[in-house]
Amino acid sequence: MSTRKRKEKAWYALFTLPLVLIFTTVVIVPFLIGIGYSFVEWDGIPANPKVFVGFDNYAELLKDERFLASAWHTIEFTVLALVLVNLFGLIFSLIVTTKLRVRNAARTMFFLPNLIGGLILGYIWQFIFTDVFKYVGEKTGLQSIFFNWLIDPQFALYAMVVVFTWQMAGYTMIIYIAGIQGIPDELNEAAKVDGANLWHRLTRIVFPLLMPSFTICLFLTLSGAFKIFDVNLSLTKGGPNNATEMFAMNIYNEIFGYGHYGLGQAKAIVFFVIVAAVTLTQVVITKKREVQF
Amino acid sequence: MKTMSRTAGNGLLVLLALAFLSPIYLMLVNSFKNRAELYRNALALPSSFSFQYYDKAMEKMSFFTAFGNSLYVTIVSVVIVVVLASMTAWMLVRTDDKLSRIIFLVFVSTMLIPFQTLMMPLMQVMDWIRTNLHIPMLNTREGLIYMNVGFHASMAVFLYHGFIKSVPVALEEAATLDGCSKFGVFWRIVFPMLKTITITVAILDVIAMWNDYLLPSLTLSDKGLRTIPLSTFYFFGEFTIQWNLAMAGLTLTIIPVVIFYIFAQKYIIKGIAAGAVK
Numbered sequence: 001m002s003t004r005k006r007k008e009k010a011w012y013a014l015f016t017l018p019l020v021l022i023f024t025t026v027v028i029v030p031f032l033i034g035i036g037y038s039f040v041e042w043d044g045i046p047a048n049p050k051v052f053v054g055f056d057n058y059a060e061l062l063k064d065e066r067f068l069a070s071a072w073h074t075i076e077f078t079v080l081a082l083v084l085v086n087l088f089g090l091i092f093s094l095i096v097t098t099k100l101r102v103r104n105a106a107r108t109m110f111f112l113p114n115l116i117g118g119l120i121l122g123y124i125w126q127f128i129f130t131d132v133f134k135y136v137g138e139k140t141g142l143q144s145i146f147f148n149w150l151i152d153p154q155f156a157l158y159a160m161v162v163v164f165t166w167q168m169a170g171y172t173m174i175i176y177i178a179g180i181q182g183i184p185d186e187l188n189e190a191a192k193v194d195g196a197n198l199w200h201r202l203t204r205i206v207f208p209l210l211m212p213s214f215t216i217c218l219f220l221t222l223s224g225a226f227k228i229f230d231v232n233l234s235l236t237k238g239g240p241n242n243a244t245e246m247f248a249m250n251i252y253n254e255i256f257g258y259g260h261y262g263l264g265q266a267k268a269i270v271f272f273v274i275v276a277a278v279t280l281t282q283v284v285i286t287k288k289r290e291v292q293f
Numbered sequence: 294m295k296t297m298s299r300t301a302g303n304g305l306l307v308l309l310a311l312a313f314l315s316p317i318y319l320m321l322v323n324s325f326k327n328r329a330e331l332y333r334n335a336l337a338l339p340s341s342f343s344f345q346y347y348d349k350a351m352e353k354m355s356f357f358t359a360f361g362n363s364l365y366v367t368i369v370s371v372v373i374v375v376v377l378a379s380m381t382a383w384m385l386v387r388t389d390d391k392l393s394r395i396i397f398l399v400f401v402s403t404m405l406i407p408f409q410t411l412m413m414p415l416m417q418v419m420d421w422i423r424t425n426l427h428i429p430m431l432n433t434r435e436g437l438i439y440m441n442v443g444f445h446a447s448m449a450v451f452l453y454h455g456f457i458k459s460v461p462v463a464l465e466e467a468a469t470l471d472g473c474s475k476f477g478v479f480w481r482i483v484f485p486m487l488k489t490i491t492i493t494v495a496i497l498d499v500i501a502m503w504n505d506y507l508l509p510s511l512t513l514s515d516k517g518l519r520t521i522p523l524s525t526f527y528f529f530g531e532f533t534i535q536w537n538l539a540m541a542g543l544t545l546t547i548i549p550v551v552i553f554y555i556f557a558q559k560y561i562i563k564g565i566a567a568g569a570v571k
Contacts, residue, residue, distance in 0.1 A: 008388075011475040015384040019377040019446055020396065025422070026443020027403050030414035037414055046420075095306060102303045102310075108558060109310040112317075115550050115561070117504025119522050123529055123543055124320050127536055132319055135335045166316070171565065178566045216569050227407045230506050230522075234529070251409045252507075265413055272410040279405060 038266035043259045050262075057266035066242060067267060070250035077160055077246065078225040084165040085221045086214075089172030094202075096173070097180045107177070111170035118167065122234025125163045126150065129235075153243030156236050160244055163231050168224060172217040179213030180206065215283065223279050247271055317547075324540035331537055346541035353532070354542055358517060359524040360549065366434050366509075366520060367502045370441035371495050374449050377442065379491065382453030383483055387462070397454060400447040408444070408507060415440070416511060430512075437512050441502055449494045452568065456490040457483075489567070496557070496564035503550070521546050 038057055040050040061067050096107040113121060129149045137146030149155040183206060191201050229248040232238065238245035238253070245253070251271060255264030311318075323331050324346055325339035350356070385393040419430040419440070430436035460483065468478045484491075506522040513519060519527070525546055532538050554561065 012384055012388055015380040015475070015479075016396065019381045019442075019450070022377070022439060022443045023400070023446045025418060026415065026440050027406070027411060027447070028399070030411045030418050031403070031406060033417065034410060034414035037417075095309075098302070100299070100302050100306055102306050106306050106310040107562075109314055111562065112314065112551075112554065115500060115554055116547055117506065117522055119504070119506045120525060120543055120546055123525070123539065124316050127323070127540065128316055128319060131536060132335045135332075166313075174562055174565050175569050220569060227409070229409070233506075234526075248407070248409045255413050261413060268410040268413070272406055275407050276405045
């Protein structure tokens with residue numbers, strides 16, 4: 001090897017090795033040994049033996065009713081969140097791209113919740129759903145809507161959807177705004193001249209051209225909703241009676257709550273496979289429907 | 294007629310935005326009320342502004358310690374991510390061989406792995422390093438910084454990689470001919486050109502790391518090391534029933550975020566859009 005080539009190699013190593021090393025110890029190695037852990041039974045205490053049990057953990061998680069229930073809650077939550085987050089994000093983005101004078105201030109306000117962490121958002125809303133809702137219900141007599149949502153299994157799940165929507169709508173709004181601003185003005189003007197009303201302009205011009213933004217937003221909300229943990233922890237702690245325990249929290253509880261390290265890690269691997277499969281499928285499907293102009 | 298509907302439109306939009314932020318209003322007003330007043334009317338403005346609950350919350354949360362910890366961990370982590378990820382991405386783009394492509398592919402494909410899949414084995418790895426190599430990875434802010442860098446590496450490399458591909462090589466080649474080392478070429482010529490994407494990476498990482506709860510909760514156990522989300526969690530566990538105190542505590546945690554937002558709003562919105570569109 002020539003000195004020049006060796007020098008090049010040394011520079012390459014100097015520039016890339018530090019990050020590759022950190023990344024390997026934090027992501028790659030844990031991922032690989034995590035697969036190994038899913039085949040053993042272990043309570044997390046270093047002195048206790050790790051017993052190889054083959055696919056037993058995977059067989060067990062399929063029979064774990066609480067896990068299957070958490071899967072169902074996660075799906076229900078994700079579907080509702082996906083619809084509401086994108087609906088509100090889209091509506092907000094359409095409003096703040098009009099020529100209204102207060103549009104920038106409104107955009108700033110719609111985006112604010114996204115900067116506050118999920119843990120803190122959950123706590124703020126815990127107060128609203130328990131005390132403010134009860135108060136409003138008593139004062140207005142609308143106790144069928146305004147009651148403590150967090151003690152009702154179904155409404156506690158809706159409460160999580162509300163908080164997640166509040167957090168994420170501003171985020172998708174920003175992405176939709178970028179998409180809307182990328183649509184040439186002439187297209188809308190020409191349609192106006194041809195007599196197309198607002199609804200037609202939206203459905204025939206704006207929405208089809210927003211397909212790339214839809215892809216991104218659906219991808220982000222889908223993976224965000226599926227992996228939700230912080231809001232779950234601070235708003236409902238999975239309650240009442242585990243009715244809002246999502247995937248991520250079930251895994252957390254199995255490992256660190258009950259000390260079932262092997263079973264919990266098997267769930268974590270299944271979780272990874274589902275997240276990867278769902279998000280990849282979603283990207284492939286939506287990419288196909290994008291139009292060019 | 295047209296101006297009238299425009300005024301009405303502006304008014305409606307302001308109302309909508311204010312209604313959207315009503316949870317913030319509820320948090321604020323109830324942080325000043327005493328217990329009786331809070332239960333008498335949760336929606337009204339407080340009759341007096343006393344900061345007693347703020348004082349108490351600040352003390353119970355060890356607010357300034359937590360704030361200092363969050364600031365230290367976030368800033369150091371972000372600086373390291375920016376430095377290392379930009380250098381790595383630049384090398385990977387400019388040395389277009391099999392190895393580079395494999396490294397990049399590994400970085401990108403791991404972006405799909407959820408944190409919950411890695412958390413338990415990660416703790417075992419860090420524990421192993423602590424016991425066998427005697428490096429204090431757990432229960433130190435520096436250990437948390439190390440893990441933060443690892444978790445945010447792929448996204449940052451991915452964003453830099455895409456950006457650097459569009460940066461022309463001509464300048465770098467000229468500088469190399471003038472005898473500039475790789476290090477000099479990168480820091481004097483390339484890095485200044487990466488300003489836009491650096492801002493995006495920094496903003497995305499600051500928001501994510503500042504708000505992160507789960508990773509710090511697994512790695513930090515000393516009270517004095519708690520970051521803001523951690524101290525909020527413990528504070529809330531203790532004072533849930535005292536809503537006025539809890540709301541004062543939550544308001545405190547949001548103040549730094551709002552200040553950051555006011556000063557960096559333009560960059561945050563641009564950074565979010567750029568980071569998402571990839």
